[in-house]
Amino acid sequence: MTSAHHVPGSVPPPPEASSQGPRAVPGVPPQGPPVQGTLDDLGTPLAEVTFVVVDLETTGGSPAESAITEIGAVKVRGGEHLGDFGTLVDPGGPIPPFITALTGITTQMVVAAPRIERVLPAFLEFARGSVLVAHNAPFDIGFLKAACAKLEYAWPSFPVVDTVDLARRVMTRDEVPNHKLATLARYFRTATEPCHRALADAKATVDVLHGLIERLGSFGVTSLEELKGFAKAPTPEQRRKRHLAENVPSAPGVYLFEDADGEILYVGKSTDLRTRVRSYFTGSETRWRAREMVGLAERVRTIVCATGLEAEVRELRLIAEHKPRYNRRSKFPERAIWLKLTAEPFPRLSIVRECRDDGAVYLGPLSSSRQAEEAKAAVHEAIPLRQCTQRLSLRLVEQGKGRVCALAEIGRCGAPCVGHEDQDEYAEHADAARAVMQGDVRPVVAAARLRIARLAAEYRYEEAAAQRDRLAAFVRAAARGQRLAALARLPQVVAARPAFDGGWELSVVRYGRLAAAGTVPPRAAPRPYVDALIATAETVLPGAGGAPGAMTGAGGTGAEEMECVLRWMDGPGVRLVEVEGEWTCPAHGAESLRGWIDNAYAAVDPSER
Template identity: 45%
Template sequence: MSIPFDRAPTATTDTQLSFDSLGAPLHEVTFVIVDLETTGTSAGKSEITEIGAVKTRGGEVLGEFQSLVKPEESVISPFVARLTGITHAMVDDAPSIRSVLPSFLEFSLGSVLVAHNAPFDIGFLRSACERLDYHWPQPTVLDTVTLSRRVVGRDEVRNHKLSTLAAHFGTEVSPDHRALSDARATGELLHRLLERFGGYGITTLEDLAAVRQAGWAKRQAKSHLAKGVPAEPGVYMFLDGTRRVLYIGKSGNMARRVRGYFNASENRGRMAEMITAAQEVSCLPCAHALEAEVREIRLIGELAPPYNRRSKNPERNSWIVLSDEEYPRLSVVRSTTALEKSSAIPLGPFRSRKSAQAVKELLDTLYPVKRCTARVTAATLAAHRPCVSSQVGQCGGPCAGVTDRQTYLSGIADLFDAMGGDFSSLRRLCTQRMTRLASEARYETAAEVRDAMRSAMSTAARAESAQALRAVPEILAHSPGPDGGLDLAVIRHGKLAAASHVRGSRAVADSSAAIRATAEWVPAPGPFPADTDSLPEETRVLSQWLQTATLITEQGAWSLPRSGANFHAQESGTVRLGDAV
């Protein structure tokens, strides 16, 4: 059961929040608007005949670059000559791309490249760099075609060609298919578009670079929902008009993350749908990112928001158990009652019933365990009618009296070991089966065996790690915070009981005593899952955090068995050290 926010034992922080950098303001960004003339349309086959570029910042022209380029192999066709006015006679004495390209790269270094139909121009520049073995600097690139399609409607222009847009906005320079003139016109167009984006609240380069998909303006109209969101760690919730929670997320900086939903950096279709329905954003500030992640897990598990996918429905976890029968058989269950009736340690929890079923089928195949659901009674033994599995030799036939109980249990002793985390026999049997299947060219079936084995071992390793942490009454630890401070956490029986953030090591002692005194009481876990237990994902997150944290105090021993599930999983390469948690 998760802790309600208004009663959560979270200590206050004494750290002054720093101002959230919202990105590079557009008026401070240096743009290099570039245009190329070429011998054709293919960057791999055609060559550049002219480069024109304009460098601007804050609307002021800082410099220009222009050069004709002599093609080394390509021929300027009559059509291209008529279109651009560039002829062979004009480029005969021009420098080659080997001389021009380094000068252009130096001119544009550190700037944002802008072009109209940028994939064309940037594609030629990248191709030239690759051909000449020059380093391509990976600049940020903006395409004025893409930008114009987001803020210039179909009711304004019939298309988004440079000439059409230049005429629509009335640029001083008209494009004429010469590189420098077209670059100047594109530069004017860029600043006209930036004025329009400013009306939508787009004032930084990061916001502008994120404008890609349709529907952006509609989402941007709801950007007012992000106002007032604090620039600190925490959990944010999108709510509809009835205050139903639509989506829950967490971030180390809620203001920056929530703004991203409205500035089009979020390109998932279902998120666009969620933003359309959202009417409110509610926030819970947390002491640090770890607490935010834990509270997100708890809230998603409790509220099951429709637009969240991860962490939902933790009650749907599945286990593989051996039934409480005279001749036990494997089954996939979800209820705690079924776990309590198991005659062996349950294997799980699996994150989906499908993966649990795949592992069960593998175990049924590898071990001579009873598969049929019929109860073994005197009547069934007298009838002596073995099930199909018995007839094909997949089990000892206990349902027909072919095998007595003691012999049957001895035959599946290795299965009991595997359920308890000793995967020696499982690894050996899987290796043998995969080798045989591969020799028969049944590679897909062999891959299914491999995947099921990995699923069984990684699941058992996670469960073992969680059980080890839940056995510890209390751990107090800290890790470095993003501002040079320290993030403190009290973990009791695998559950986050308190969290705090302090500025420096001198405040750790006082803050530690305070959060321990106010931390949530967590009961010791029983042998089977209970409502008071921490969620498996929460325990996993805490275990991962502790891998790099510094322990302050510890009650009890936090350790893993030397030859348990984690040992076998790491030895087989299924997981690496620390991955299982």
């Protein structure tokens, strides 16, 4: 009789076949026939997941500057409705008119509503243990996280699902033109129509979520884990085009995505081109516009730059020149906003989008139309310039054909339109406004502070805050304009900044425009490199009149380019090698007040800024 020996670590021989079935192994319970695992074994089935679909209404778009006015949420599991949560929230201040027009929520409606301090704990309890769902989740979740941080609550580790991301993956352009909630609600025929009210929009999002989950089945998504990873996984197009990043160098520079016809789709910059370009073909790139762009791209072209500053400036110039369809930032820098004191017999303030050499005085560029309106109002509070839009010629005034406005009737305007002020008298106001816009901001600051103090003494705090915002807008705009104008006046500045490898980064700036960039190797004598860079730098001509060339220069990128240069010069260890001309800001300019304004806002509650 022979016996088989099992070698440790090897696979034991199978039991001998028997007509009486498998042979039992001593000490091991009998096992049934093998069963194939199901997809449900891979994670939590979607039918067992509790979703809380949430929607917020707010006073604005930024959690740092706005507050929640309404929270609506619906809890569902397996298609079953489990509960609703809905309440108005007192934001602690007035609701802007455009928000009221959009949502129908008025200041009177929220006066008696609970504050977020009472609402947030109740909502967190309602949503505990669930998966949060929102349409454009970064917006709603951002406000909720900001509220938790303000109230010193730890943000629960909610899994988050964004129905916008899901819709972008499973809906085609032939089915829906965009992925807005109203569009998807019409497509899925939701029982509730979204109307910019929190609970109604949350109910509509529930139906959209269910419609999207039905479609996810065809992609093999049946569990929560697969759902969370589905929207973030690289698309087939991203995987297929990874070869486009193969020959990209590891150096600072600019990259350009181009389609088959050579059209530039997108321009970007990076201190490491290879790492940045490769990220477009992985799951780390979650922006749907970037994914769509990768699907159209057929090649990636790179421009290696000497320094990060050169890459940043080249990116601005290329975007302004080609206006790629997938770039949102800086596509139209020539459309900057300016506050203009017109050149006419009776000058007035006007908000324009072009800075010309027409004898007028310009303040700017300003960051937005709202900032321009606030700055304009601050000047009007201090100087009685006419605010009417009619063009007043001397002949029109002499003939008495001007129209008297309401401001003249209440003494806020000298009424030059009907001859109550002659040209010489009105010129004093125009000269004062010109001095304020060109350097001495003290009259505007003094008038604003006087009004703020008076309103605060009368307990009219909302009006005082409005005056504060006007003053802040003016000071920031004036400081920016004066700082840029000072750089734009300099024929040449040569600066050096320490590099990471122990050498130096060099920049030659002429009239605010980056004319050359280079580097000095470690332990090398810098002067020969500086001289060579100056000799090969671009020739830049000064601007004409009151519009410095760099402010409105080639491609219209002047102001943004100068801000890049100034940020670079503000870096640690920067040395000024050469300065041609006088680099100064006005003695009584706005730059000295910018820190004062920032400190005043630092003590303000973020929801009231």
